[in-house]
Amino acid sequence: MTPPDGHRPAAPAPRGQGERVPDEKPEDAASRLLEMHDRLIHSRALQTAAELGIGDLLADGPRTAADLAAATSTRPDALYRLLRLLGACGVLTETEPGGPFALTPSGGPLRSDHPFSVRSTLAFGGVIATAFNAWTHSLRTGEASFPEVFGAPFFDYLEDRPEHGALFNAAMEEMSRPVVSAVVGCYDFAAARRIVDVGGGNGTLMSAVLRTAPEAHGIILDAPHVVGAARGKIRDSGLEERCTVVGGDFFQKVPEGGDLYLLKWILHDWPDDRATAILRGCRQAMAEDGRVVLVETVVPPGDTPHPSKTMDLSILALLGGLERTEEQFASLLADAGLRLRRVVSTPSPFSLIEAESV
Template sequence: MSHQITGIEGFNNVALLVRAFQLSRMLQVATSLDLAGRVADGPQPVTQLASDCGANPDMLLRLCRALAAFGIFRVMPDGQVSQTSHSAWLRKDAEPTLYYAARYWTTRGNWQAWANLEYAVRTGESPFRETFGVANFEYLAAHPYEASLFDLFMQHSPDDRHAAVVEAYDFSNARLVVDVGGGTGALLTAILIAHPDMKGLLFDQEAVVAAAPEMLRGFGLSERCRIEAGSFFEALPKGGDIYTLSQILHDWNDERCLTILSNCREAMGQDARLLVIERVLDEEPGQTNPMSYLADIHMMVNFDGGRERTETEFAGLFTRSGFSAPHVLQTRSPFYIIEARPV
């Protein structure tokens, strides 16, 4: 028996959500062709765009028209394509930029694992491992192109979380900040630029930090930032005033998180501080940012036991690993700073 809904309110919004994956793929193609960058200085004939990026003119026109229907680019009757306020965010040099996000979210690893979402809901197991036979980070190690896109996506965070963290927290009394699992050093770079008298230590796996020296040199930070390779599941460098874990704990189940936190606690002096930078889920969904719940499902799809957490869940992890109850600071981004001290 069919259910007749009175009124049409919300129908078109839900209909668009049902087909949102198609828009994601269209945006990925647009960024792969760097269309936003190619029209940055003014309108371009679609024939010229097609020639410049090696595309079929008719197919490219149809792609641009479809995106223009959603406010991404403007297409004139004569085939001229121009920028809009929405397409401008797809430029590489936009601040913040969605260029790398549009490419990263539709990589083969993400795309195929998400296609297997129902497997997670039914079994409680990782769709990523079921799809590819290995864990996410093992997959990235074997697929350098996707790994490089992941690093660029993290480095050019579209939510501008690195700057937001620096603005929201007082780092001024720290002499040495240790960024645990800090990737290529994007967060640490933002902190050191804002505090010229501070030094940094970037700690991550050897294959990850391999790209960090070039970035640090580019910002003139080579003399102020030391790099050490290692695993946060083992011993961590000692001597830091502040230890940061930015988007690390959400990759792991509770037991693995307790190992990471306990290793941080072991490395920290009694006066040191731990800053965990993560999304914090509302105890009741729908109060703040719905993207945090989308992020939670992404962790469910891609990682064994990965998840976003509530403040109560973070407090439980800190208490069990030798830290005080957390103090949660909001930033202007979707990410929070969760501060804890050794007890």
């Protein structure tokens, strides 16, 4: 219960997310587990709010549950309960009991026009959550559970369902936005002349890289149904003269002659045999003295909390992929005829893993 002064007692930090409690009382340990479990409801509430566009509906000021329900074809009493939970999480605030709800600064990124919007990522989270309905399949087989639920492999499904494909690409851009400047600030791209972004998505990374490497020409390779967005981004960035966008399949062919092959968040999508095939293609295509630079999270040893450990389960469920330790990256690269040169950490959860031909 909230004390009269409005201060809640500090919730015990959940294991794996914060401080450990060496002499925790057994009842506190039980509460902590239940709290961790309740986050499922919090994430479903956030996903639903993102799907309904609650952030955008509140952009111009507070609105009542009844008003928001009319705008979202939901029942006012049920929607009120969702909004109340988001109020309790600090995402919204109930401006007076039973009165209009407003976005708090913490809820701001629910808006599509927020500079660090996560609306598409949260809305796409509903798709991920559905894949988790069959997660025990992944646990038993080590394979993706997504096809069990959706009837097709992840990327095939996204191609067949353009509305989910667009949502996924928007989510990738949202997740890249805060990471790209950290990545670009930690590696010297200026010496490169021909940079290939393998699976470059909508071109967010390449646009930032080309700005720091004025002598370089860029090539973005991605699936044919994705490259339209990359072309638009490159055009909007005024980089059309310096960047080619190619639709293709990185398992079949990677553009040749690059001195730098960037792969951001590509290898984590794939189990080792498929990831090695992509790397071999890069090694065969690259110029003498070329480099491969992976942008991935590196799983730290032991119990150290790290976002890679959450993503690892998601990517298993979606694609049968995995987040890797430094040793696993070194071994994967070696299998493709590449040698790990160095791992550069960044202020983000991502590291740059630089490799060269053996």
